[in-house]
Amino acid sequence: MVRPLTKRKTTGDLYQRPAEVTAAIEATQGLSRAELLRRCRVSDPASEDFLRPECLVYMIRAAQGDGDEELSGGLLSGLFQRCSAMLMSTIPNARSQRAADARQQVLDRLADKFLADAKPDALDMFEVRFGVAFRSLRIDVLRSVTATEVDLVPLVEDENDPSSDLRAEPVTHDARHTLARAIWQLPAELRRAYILVNVYGYEIESVDPETETAATKCGVSGRAIRDRLAKAKRELQSRLEGK
Amino acid sequence: MKTEKPKTSPTLEEVLTEFAFAQDKPDATLLNDFTRRFPAYTEQLIEYAVELAIEATTEEVAPTHTSESSAAAMRAMSRFQNRQFELQEQSPTVGNAAPATNPIASLGTTKLREITQRLNASPVLMMKLRDRLIRADTIPSWFKVQLASELGVANDIVDAHFAAPAVIAMAVSFKADRKPQAAPKESFAEAIESSGLTLEQQTVLKGSKV
Numbered sequence: 001m002v003r004p005l006t007k008r009k010t011t012g013d014l015y016q017r018p019a020e021v022t023a024a025i026e027a028t029q030g031l032s033r034a035e036l037l038r039r040c041r042v043s044d045p046a047s048e049d050f051l052r053p054e055c056l057v058y059m060i061r062a063a064q065g066d067g068d069e070e071l072s073g074g075l076l077s078g079l080f081q082r083c084s085a086m087l088m089s090t091i092p093n094a095r096s097q098r099a100a101d102a103r104q105q106v107l108d109r110l111a112d113k114f115l116a117d118a119k120p121d122a123l124d125m126f127e128v129r130f131g132v133a134f135r136s137l138r139i140d141v142l143r144s145v146t147a148t149e150v151d152l153v154p155l156v157e158d159e160n161d162p163s164s165d166l167r168a169e170p171v172t173h174d175a176r177h178t179l180a181r182a183i184w185q186l187p188a189e190l191r192r193a194y195i196l197v198n199v200y201g202y203e204i205e206s207v208d209p210e211t212e213t214a215a216t217k218c219g220v221s222g223r224a225i226r227d228r229l230a231k232a233k234r235e236l237q238s239r240l241e242g243k
Numbered sequence: 244m245k246t247e248k249p250k251t252s253p254t255l256e257e258v259l260t261e262f263a264f265a266q267d268k269p270d271a272t273l274l275n276d277f278t279r280r281f282p283a284y285t286e287q288l289i290e291y292a293v294e295l296a297i298e299a300t301t302e303e304v305a306p307t308h309t310s311e312s313s314a315a316a317m318r319a320m321s322r323f324q325n326r327q328f329e330l331q332e333q334s335p336t337v338g339n340a341a342p343a344t345n346p347i348a349s350l351g352t353t354k355l356r357e358i359t360q361r362l363n364a365s366p367v368l369m370m371k372l373r374d375r376l377i378r379a380d381t382i383p384s385w386f387k388v389q390l391a392s393e394l395g396v397a398n399d400i401v402d403a404h405f406a407a408p409a410v411i412a413m414a415v416s417f418k419a420d421r422k423p424q425a426a427p428k429e430s431f432a433e434a435i436e437s438s439g440l441t442l443e444q445q446t447v448l449k450g451s452k453v
Contacts, residue, residue, distance in 0.1 A: 088311065180297050
């Protein structure tokens with residue numbers, strides 16, 4: 001039997017694991033200790049031996065509950081290895097002057113959730129959708145790290161100029177991170193206008209007062225949004241060109 | 244699934260978590276819905292939606308295993324173990340594999356039998372309680388209070404006892420490649436039904452209010 005989650009939504013309903021996560025947990029319950037410890041090191045999702053991170057979190061918590069420190073420690077170590085590799089991709093050195101520090105902070109914050117004094121439901125969301133919960137953790141860290149960065153160092157070898165069309169998907173992984181970094185470093189009001197219009201697809205303004213737009217979301221006029229978008233574009237171009 | 248009455252004012256963390264998990268890729272419809280439902284958190288929701296959108300674009304590549312990533316993972320593990328050790332030192336009865344004070348194990352046979360009878364329990368149920376084979380969160384408060392009273396110890400000694408990991412019986416034999424593991428913990432209700440209790444005893448133990 002798979003232990004139910006205890007974290008609740010604002011409606012009072014319990015969060016539920018997706019059916020495929022529950023099935024994957026059930027499939028691991030007959031595995032031997034040695035098999036679990038071997039498979040937790042498999043990081044290729046395409047492999048038959050791959051254990052979903054949601055399963056790993058479940059098994060680590062179960063082993064901790066049973067006082068099995070050897071098993072919980074082995075699985076935790078495997079999870080950290082995977083997460084650390086994920087962070088090398090999502091917070092590469094091109095992303096921040098303090099990328100290594102940011103990656104370590106994310107890992108440490110995840111580790112803290114497994115400590116005995118953590119909230120009992122602190123890891124429930126990691127058993128629902130690990131990727132989303134881990135992204136939230138990363139955002140918390142990047143928010144503080146980015147706030148303390150002082151300036152940019154030009155990072156893109158300009159083979160494909162990513163500033164030529166800011167709405168287009170950047171061509172390379174580095175360019176994508178450079179753009180993400182540059183957006184993080186925009187003043188909050190510019191960043192907000194840029195993402196609401198370009199990612200969420202809000203209209204700048206509307207004649208219908210009931211329609212939600214970037215202007216209503218930001219509490220300013222349509223003209224102010226247009227000004228912010230223009231400034232955001234100029235700043236991003238400047239940053240991406242290393243000026 | 245039991246639904247609890249929603250709280251009147253959810254915390255910011257609860258609202259942002261719900262927003263992040265509502266759908267794979269947040270969109271304007273979802274953001275509008277949440278800002279209408281939680282107007283007090285409009286600013287934070289918009290900012291978080293912006294941050295989620297930025298970060299989602301960075302996740303489209305495979306993990307990169309390097310010596311640097313391995314070293315970072317080991318540092319996290321080492322820090323975790325140090326922190327866990329510190330916590331165990333501060334609170335040796337919670338979350339600790341070391342034996343917690345076991346107020347039942349130290350009882351003599353006669354005393355144990357008397358308490359078993361007064362609790363309407365059976366020797367098997369007492370053994371499960373002694374070895375912490377019952378999940379602590381399922382044991383009714385009234386039962387823990389009564390047990391503490393019968394044992395002549397403070398309530399928090401009993402709470403700490405049940406919060407500790409299950410005991411592995413010394414007689415358990417095992418193959419060399421597998422560490423012995425305690426049996427899976429049962430709920431209090433399951434333990435009552437599987438401990439050789441009469442129907443009358445079960446009724447008493449199940450029927451009392453928490």
